[in-house]
Amino acid sequence: MRQSLIHWFKYGSPQSFYPLAGRMIPWFWAAAALFGIAGLWISFFVAPTDAQQGEGYRIIFVHVPASWMSMFIYLVMAFWAGLGLALNTRVSAMMAQALAPTGALMAALSLLTGAFWGKPMWGTWWVWDARLTSELILFFLYLGFMALQAAIDDPRRADKAGAILALVGVVNIPIIYFSVKWWNTLHQGSTINLTKAPSMAQTMLWGMLLMALAFWMYSIAVALMRVRAIILERERHTEWVKHAVE
Amino acid sequence: MKPRQKRIALIAGGLASIALAAVLTLNALDSNIALYVTPTEVLAGKAPQGKAFRIGGLVKEGSIKRQDLTVRFIMTDTAKDIPVAYTGILPDLFREGKGAVVQGKLGSDGVFAATEVLAKHDENYMPPEAQHAVDQAKKGDAK
Structure with missing residues (x-):
């Protein structure tokens, strides 16, 4: 127990995390490319046409993974921010900061693809229903987190302020997820549920899950790249960074 | 501590x-x-009076009638019905027996004058052959 704790805390220091992250990045990129190619191939060529929506439903293969990631990245970001706040570990706060732009990208992608899907199927780009509105709030939470961090010069204070905002915003995640269950919305219910079998054809499901995996790998790869840049920037006065960039 | x-x-x-x-x-x-109210709620007086609101439900089977540019149909939640009149472009997925959300005002004659009609699709995705099999099975049940 003691031994394993020390092992983990070792990677809590920027100096040892920096090379570890560097070694992991190419693997995550490779996995992202692999899953992405397989996912796209199934999405476009293998998955059948939908009985109701024809070919238009295929935007689901980007929309759903992006929406899942936008929610999941927020949870991870809030987790790291909270850990940084509680334990004062330096890398945690940097991880939170590194995840925010990718989370914002996923939320934006989810909103955009949703609009492109909504216009032909529902007949409108946007409607103020609970699902769409709470996802828009999530997008603003990401932007707010990034703006708040950028507005405070002292990184330790910026981390604290950002962490509090990130933790408060966690309330929004279950609201997004359950909105289609709790209220009348134009957005349909979940296709994938924990409690019942997914209500979509097998090959469609495979395409969606592979695309989701690709999005995961991409998100981890870019977050690690970003955290390395943040580490270098924040630790630029230390000896090891001077050696590392030489 | x-x-x-x-x-x-x-x-x-x-x-x-x-x-x-x-x-x-x-x-x-x-x-x-809530984005919309159901026909049952409207008839129970739960909809805002004299203001625009949205009704959600199913388009009743066999109720769509076209008269020049105006479409008349019935919104139902299988318990209560509300007649709707709408002039404009309908979304592709607007079909009898499928979900829809209509926005507009309830007239004094009980007809809902819609200014916007949106289609609401369900969360099931399947190829046309599977849909056909499901429809056949349902017909079998009905007999």
């Missing part, structure tokens, strides 16, 4: 109180968050 434990307790307490505040707020806002 160590400072670290104190901070963790503070964070946990803070999160709990925010969650409670959110639950209470959402409870209070409940009916305002």
Whole structure:
């Protein structure tokens, strides 16, 4: 127990995390490319046409993974921010900061693809229903987190302020997820549920899950790249960074 | 208590109180968050009077009638029906027996004058052959 704790805390220091992250990045990129190619191939060529929506439903293969990631990245970001706040570990706060732009990208992608899907199927780009509105709030939470961090010069204070905002915003995640269950919305219910079998054809499901995996790998790869840049920037006065960039 | 434990307790307490505040707020806002009301709720007088609102439900089978540019159909939640009149472009997925959300005002004659019609599709995705099999099975049940 003691031994394993020390092992983990070792990677809590920027100096040892920096090379570890560097070694992991190419693997995550490779996995992202692999899953992405397989996912796209199934999405476009293998998955059948939908009985109701024809070919238009295929935007689901980007929309759903992006929406899942936008929610999941927020949870991870809030987790790291909270850990940084509680334990004062330096890398945690940097991880939170590194995840925010990718989370914002996923939320934006989810909103955009949703609009492109909504216009032909529902007949409108946007409607103020609970699902769409709470996802828009999530997008603003990401932007707010990034703006708040950028507005405070002292990184330790910026981390604290950002962490509090990130933790408060966690309330929004279950609201997004359950909105289609709790209220009348134009957005349909979940296709994938924990409690019942997914209500979509097998090959469609495979395409969606592979695309989701690709999005995961991409998100981890870019977050690690970003955290390395943040580490270098924040630790630029230390000896090891001077050696590392030489 | 160590400072670290104190901070963790503070964070946990803070999160709990925010969650409670959110639950209470959402409870209070409940009916305002709903995008639409059902025909049953409209006929029970729960819809706003003299203001535009949205009705959600199914387009009743066999109820769509076209008259020049105006489409007349019936919105139903299988219990109660409301006749709707609409002039404009309908979304592709607007079909009899499928979900729709209509926005507009309820006239004094009981006809809902819609200004916008949106199609609401379900969360099931399947190839046409599978849909055909499901439809056949349903017909079998009905007999």
